[in-house]
Amino acid sequence: MTGAAASVARFAAMGTRVELHVFGCDDPAALAAARAAILSVEDALTIHRPSPTTALNDALSSGGNAVVEDRLLFGALVQVDALWRGTGGLFDPSLGHWSALTIDRASRRVSSTRPLTFDFGGFGKGYALDRAVTALRAMGVPSALLSAGESSIAVLGQHPLGGDWPLAVPHPANDGAWLVELELQDAALSISSTIGPGAAKPGRAAMIRPTDGAIVTTAATAIAAAATGAEAEALSTALLVSDPVARDRLCAAAPEQRFLFPHAAPVGAERALEPTA
Amino acid sequence: MTDDDFALSRRTFLDRVLLASAGVGMSAAAPWAARAAEDIAKGPRVRIGVIGTGDRGRTLIQNLNKTRNCTVAALCDNFEPHMAKARAYVPANTPIFTDHRKMLEAKGIDAVVIATPLDLHARHTIDALEAGYPVFCEKAMARTIADCSAMVTRARARGKILQIGHQRLFNPTYLNALKRAQAGEIGNITQIRASWHRNRSWRRQIPPGGTEREINWRLYRDRSAGLMTELATHQLQVANWFMGGLPTRVMGSGSICFWKDGRDVYDQVALIYDYSDGRKVIYTSMLNNARYGCEEQIQGSKGTIEPELGRIYQEVQPGAVPALARMRADVQAGRKNTVPIGGATWFPELPVTTPGDSLGWGEYDETMLQFEGFGEAVRSGKEVPGLLAQAYYASVASLLGEQAIDQGQALAWPADLVTF
Numbered sequence: 231m232t233g234a235a236a237s238v239a240r241f242a243a244m245g246t247r248v249e250l251h252v253f254g255c256d257d258p259a260a261l262a263a264a265r266a267a268i269l270s271v272e273d274a275l276t277i278h279r280p281s282p283t284t285a286l287n288d289a290l291s292s293g294g295n296a297v298v299e300d301r302l303l304f305g306a307l308v309q310v311d312a313l314w315r316g317t318g319g320l321f322d323p324s325l326g327h328w329s330a331l332t333i334d335r336a337s338r339r340v341s342s343t344r345p346l347t348f349d350f351g352g353f354g355k356g357y358a359l360d361r362a363v364t365a366l367r368a369m370g371v372p373s374a375l376l377s378a379g380e381s382s383i384a385v386l387g388q389h390p391l392g393g394d395w396p397l398a399v400p401h402p403a404n405d406g407a408w409l410v411e412l413e414l415q416d417a418a419l420s421i422s423s424t425i426g427p428g429a430a431k432p433g434r435a436a437m438i439r440p441t442d443g444a445i446v447t448t449a450a451t452a453i454a455a456a457a458t459g460a461e462a463e464a465l466s467t468a469l470l471v472s473d474p475v476a477r478d479r480l481c482a483a484a485p486e487q488r489f490l491f492p493h494a495a496p497v498g499a500e501r502a503l504e505p506t507a
Numbered sequence: 508m509t510d511d512d513f514a515l516s517r518r519t520f521l522d523r524v525l526l527a528s529a530g531v532g533m534s535a536a537a538p539w540a541a542r543a544a545e546d547i548a549k550g551p552r553v554r555i556g557v558i559g560t561g562d563r564g565r566t567l568i569q570n571l572n573k574t575r576n577c578t579v580a581a582l583c584d585n586f587e588p589h590m591a592k593a594r595a596y597v598p599a600n601t602p603i604f605t606d607h608r609k610m611l612e613a614k615g616i617d618a619v620v621i622a623t624p625l626d627l628h629a630r631h632t633i634d635a636l637e638a639g640y641p642v643f644c645e646k647a648m649a650r651t652i653a654d655c656s657a658m659v660t661r662a663r664a665r666g667k668i669l670q671i672g673h674q675r676l677f678n679p680t681y682l683n684a685l686k687r688a689q690a691g692e693i694g695n696i697t698q699i700r701a702s703w704h705r706n707r708s709w710r711r712q713i714p715p716g717g718t719e720r721e722i723n724w725r726l727y728r729d730r731s732a733g734l735m736t737e738l739a740t741h742q743l744q745v746a747n748w749f750m751g752g753l754p755t756r757v758m759g760s761g762s763i764c765f766w767k768d769g770r771d772v773y774d775q776v777a778l779i780y781d782y783s784d785g786r787k788v789i790y791t792s793m794l795n796n797a798r799y800g801c802e803e804q805i806q807g808s809k810g811t812i813e814p815e816l817g818r819i820y821q822e823v824q825p826g827a828v829p830a831l832a833r834m835r836a837d838v839q840a841g842r843k844n845t846v847p848i849g850g851a852t853w854f855p856e857l858p859v860t861t862p863g864d865s866l867g868w869g870e871y872d873e874t875m876l877q878f879e880g881f882g883e884a885v886r887s888g889k890e891v892p893g894l895l896a897q898a899y900y901a902s903v904a905s906l907l908g909e910q911a912i913d914q915g916q917a918l919a920w921p922a923d924l925v926t927f
């Protein structure tokens with residue numbers, strides 16, 4: 231394949247900038263389908279305007295139950311449920327209350343024994359990229375790189391010049407240094423960091439440890455590669471909030487794909503940078 | 508400006524109003540606009556008696572003179588120096604009065620325009636309605652919410668037109684702004700930040716023969732709610748209009764902070780008006796710093812409108828990711844290089860100095876247009892639709908704001924208001 235035919239879409243979605251780089255396919259409908267897939271995930275999962283998620287939050291915020299009609303939201307809940315189990319409860323977009331939740335797949339009824347609400351945050355970005363990848367694949371796109379806020383990345387197929395996509399995660403403090411270099415194909419990458427450009431911007435949601443509700447303030451970067459964006463997001467979040475025992479267990483399961491880098495506080499800083507303003 | 512120039516500018520002005528008011532949802536949001544831009548009926552001019560020939564009264568007289576369907580037929584003021592200035596704008600034989608009841612009894616008029624101090628609006632309006640005359644009264648409506656309601660109730664009981672002056676309702680820039688907001692260009696409007704900041708005392712020189720309370724009525728509570736009724740009313744009207752609803756409650760704080768000159772109205776106020784779905788109007792007004800002037804920043808999820816400046820701004824779109832641009836260039840050149848990417852999620856910068864786009868149009872005759880609408884309403888006996896509700900709710904909002912400040916507590920929107 232030559233690198234000639236490439237097209238790109240750039241737009242704001244899910245509170246950040248999204249870029250879709252498609253190679254080897256000239257059909258503008260492919261990019262349009264991927265973009266629509268991302269925006270429909272935003273519509274389903276957003277908590278910044280009325281959405282299926284805010285409707286469900288309204289119902290569960292008093293500990294009730296509701297039938298989830300929205301296909302994308304229900305799909306997200308089912309995936310999160312599996313990832314919550316897979317990470318031993320460390321990935322929990324309900325701020326540590328997922329155990330109170332029952333999801334009945336047949337009736338699509340979600341009920342909770344205690345008041346809770348969902349904020350899908352980073353997971354939403356990974357989940358949206360997964361839908362976009364599916365859409366591009368259905369349109370016959372052989373190769374693509376998708377980025378949501380540069381912290382959620384998905385690659386479809388091979389690099390346009392063949393072989394894996396070489397990606398590197400830069401050190402957040404030391405210019406020119408890399409934390410890790412990865413070679414990926416048909417995979418997703420998620421980076422969660424409490425420092426670096428953007429980490430201290432107003433409006434950033436804090437990283438919360440579900441086990442005790444504390445805000446994670448230690449300077450660290452967690453990196454996870456996985457088959458899907460949803461998994462990668464769940465794992466990078468879990469790594470960032472994990473204690474050393476849990477971290478070792480998570481990393482040992484896929485040492486080439488999961489990393490946690492603690493950073494010393496930058497010179498001159500009196501305390502570790504906080505993730506939110 | 509020659510008469511021909513004026514006729515031309517009137518036509519362009521009306522065309523702009525019409526253009527701005529013809530949009531999806533506009534007939535519901537601004538039902539008066541399309542009607543105001545219609546041609547006026549033939550027939551004798553509506554004879555207007557003006558009560559109050561102070562600063563505003565004289566501006567109104569000049570605007571009445573520009574209309575095609577009204578004429579000033581009597582003047583009333585109990586302060587001679589103001590009357591003398593006003594007479595310069597009307598024919599020498601125009602009857603003049605010092606007592607409004609005498610003017611109402613003298614007949615010779617078809618309708619009344621009121622531009623007296625706020626505390627007199629209710630009495631002058633109700634006296635005129637009782638005498639059988641339609642009334643145009645300047646904003647704010649009255650000194651109390653009860654009086655505002657009484658004015659509406661009395662007009663209805665007497666079957667007479669009551670119109671309250673709110674010129675922004677006829678301003679093509681505002682109408683255009685509303686049209687673009689209705690079309691979704693700035694997304695859901697979730698917050699309006701409005702301010703009227705001036706850097707002057709607001710105190711007027713007392714002319715010979717004048718008294719402090721008569722000339723500086725704005726500075727005393729028994730006559731005016733100060734910043735709230737004289738300035739905020741305009742912007743609270745705009746806020747209700749763009750929010751497409753009414754506040755649910757208001758909280759506020761006020762002080763006499765800078766001009767400690769014997770006035771007893773606040774020279775600084777700050778208020779929050781809650782609207783449904785968590786939307787808010789944040790209002791500030793002060794008299795010792797003019798940097799931020801008079802503006803309503805109408806903020807939605809996709810953009811901002813600043814109608815006083817006549818600008819619309821889109822939320823800033825993110826720039827390209829440099830590492831991905833390099834990746835594309837590399838692929839193009841047949842190079843496969845490592846793509847450095849990833850860190851804390853990229854977050855949009857706060858937009859600060861984007862220039863925005865013009866909403867168009869700078870000069871208006873909206874006060875004249877209000878009067879042409881009023882003239883047609885008097886002739887047909889049918890009020891210009893929608894206006895009174897806008898004015899009434901704007902006055903209630905400003906007076907409720909004053910009460911919330913005075914009482915130091917959040918006040919719910921009153922349940923016992925007149926309905927429209």
Ligand SMILES: NC(=O)c1ccc[n+]([C@@H]2O[C@H](COP(=O)([O-])OP(=O)(O)OC[C@H]3O[C@@H](n4cnc5c(N)ncnc54)[C@H](O)[C@@H]3O)[C@@H](O)[C@H]2O)c1
Pocket residue numbers: 558559560561562563564583584585586589605606607622623624625627645646647672673674721722736737
């Ligand atoms: N829409 C606007 O943009 C706008 C602008 C300015 C003023 N206004 C409104 O116009 C009104 C007048 O404001 P102004 O600045 O002209 O005040 P002003 O003090 O200059 O004029 C008020 C006039 O009413 C006269 N008056 C007082 N008592 C009277 C009585 N009993 N009978 C007859 N005349 C009487 C006074 O002598 C004075 O000439 C206020 O309600 C104000 O809110 C509206």
